[in-house]
Amino acid sequence: MRDHGTTDPDPRLELRADCGQCFGLCCVALPFARSADFAIDKDAGRPCPNLESDFRCGIHTRLRETGFTGCTVYDCFGAGQRVSQVTFGGVDWHSGTPERARQMFDVFPVVRALHELLWYLNEALTLPAARPVHDDVRRLLATTERLARQTPEELGELDVGAHRQEVNEVLLRTSELVRAGVGRGRKKDRRGADLMGARLKGADLRGASLRGAYLIAADLTGADLRGADLIGADLRDTDLTDADLTGAFFLTQPQLNAARGSAGTRLPESVERPGHWTSQG
Known part of the structure; x- marks a missing residue:
């Protein structure tokens, strides 16, 4: 070990x-189903038609424009x-x-x-x-x-x-x-909250618990998420433009890949800035 x-x-x-x-x-x-994330239906155990004989993806550089955004996430x-x-x-x-x-x-x-x-x-x-x-x-x-x-x-x-x-x-x-050591005052408990499409631009979410929260398509532009717990939070299409996630923890790369952001989004060192963010303006 x-x-x-x-x-x-x-x-x-x-x-x-x-x-x-x-x-x-x-x-x-x-498996995956035809949706905004996948262009086709595919059963578990059946190779994707884009998988080549050397186990590489034949459209790896064109996944988003060909309807396979889910693969990039x-x-x-x-x-x-x-x-x-x-x-x-x-x-x-x-x-x-x-x-x-x-x-x-x-x-x-x-x-x-x-x-x-x-x-x-x-x-x-x-x-x-x-x-x-x-x-x-x-x-x-x-x-x-x-x-x-x-x-x-x-x-x-x-x-x-x-x-x-x-x-x-x-x-x-x-x-x-x-979270007890982040900022002052009462920490927001949004565990499992339904915040889909919520307008949280500039919100103070320092030290908040967002465990398992549904933040799909929420507007978190400029929000302060320092020291927030993001384990299991659904960040699909969440707008993190210029948000501050410094010190946010239990944030994974798949969550970040599913979100939208900008060069001004501040991130923990444990994750990388998704490449597709640069084309979002």
């Missing part, structure tokens, strides 16, 4: 997708390369039996869920205010890493929901500790 000391590189670097080491699992294992947290190269030892779904291929497709979302939890747990260790729960975080981090290393058969029987619930209890306590 990695030593999570402060001198180590950020472990979350290993939780970024490396498509060159994956057998195009997200393009095969996952998705991120597997590095699960694709783990399942391809470690769990199944580098044997792709073409080379094995149909049963083995189905097993690979079933295991992929399980490992993806575990890797997402690893992202949150690793981030929790970077938050000084959460030191009172760091021992619990390290314990759950070790358990999650062990679960992700299991055999295909073991992963197929894993109750991810039960493990996620245990992790979430510690992440919730982490949130409370971190």
Whole structure:
């Protein structure tokens, strides 16, 4: 297990997708329906027609203009390369039996869920205010890493929901500790709130809990989200132009990729500014 000391590189670097080491699992294992995000219907286990024989996307540079915006938003947290190269030892779904291929497709979302939890747990260790729960975080981090290393058969029987619930209890306590030290006054609790299309331009959301909030198409232009908990918040088409997300935590790259923003949007160091933001004006 990695030593999570402060001198180590950020472990979350290993939780970024490396498509060159994956057998195009997200393009095969996952289903999608014709919508604003996908130009076609596709069943789980059926390869996307844009997937080429070398497991690369034939329209990778044209995904948005060809109606596959959903592909540009998705991120597997590095699960694709783990399942391809470690769990199944580098044997792709073409080379094995149909049963083995189905097993690979079933295991992929399980490992993806575990890797997402690893992202949150690793981030929790970077938050000084959460030191009172760091021992619990390290314990759950070790358990999650062990679960992700299991055999295909073991992963197929894993109750991810039960493990996620245990992790979430510690992440919730982490949130409370971190937000307590942000600014002054009562912290806004918008957990699970329906804020779809809400007009929150310039809103003061410092230290707010936006866990699981629905912020689809909300206007957060210039909003102050410093120190806000964004775990599970739905940011599809959310306008983050010139918003300040400095110190916002449990924010993932897929969430950010689904939103809209600008060069003036201030972001935590753990995420990258989406390339499509530069063309949004």
